[in-house]
Amino acid sequence: xxxxxxxxxxxxxxxxxxxxxxxxxxxxxxxxxxxxxxxxxxxxxxxxxxxxxxxxxxxxxxxxxxxxxxxxx
Numbered sequence: 628x629x630x631x632x633x634x635x636x637x638x639x640x641x642x643x644x645x646x647x648x649x650x651x652x653x654x655x656x657x658x659x660x661x662x663x664x665x666x667x668x669x670x671x672x673x674x675x676x677x678x679x680x681x682x683x684x685x686x687x688x689x690x691x692x693x694x695x696x697x698x699x700x
Contacts, residue, residue: 634666637675638662638663638678639659641674641675641678642655642658642659642678645658645678645682650693651686651689653689654685654686654689655682657685657689658678658681658682658685659678661677661681661685662674662677662678662681665677
């Protein structure tokens with residue numbers, strides 16, 4: 628139980644830090660679910676490394692999507 632609580636606490640702190648710039652809330656939330664999903668599947672990810680790696684990958688896609696939407700509107 629203690630390990631799971633520490634995992635959740637660390638993941639929530641990383642997600643909160645990722646949400647500080649308001650525009651990245653959706654990106655940070657998707658990364659939160661990605662890393663937590665890996666934990667549930669039993670892959671036992673390194674929390675910080677997986678979060679940062681996925682955050683960078685998703686940010687590129689998310690930023691492209693936001694630019695596309697802003698041009699279309």
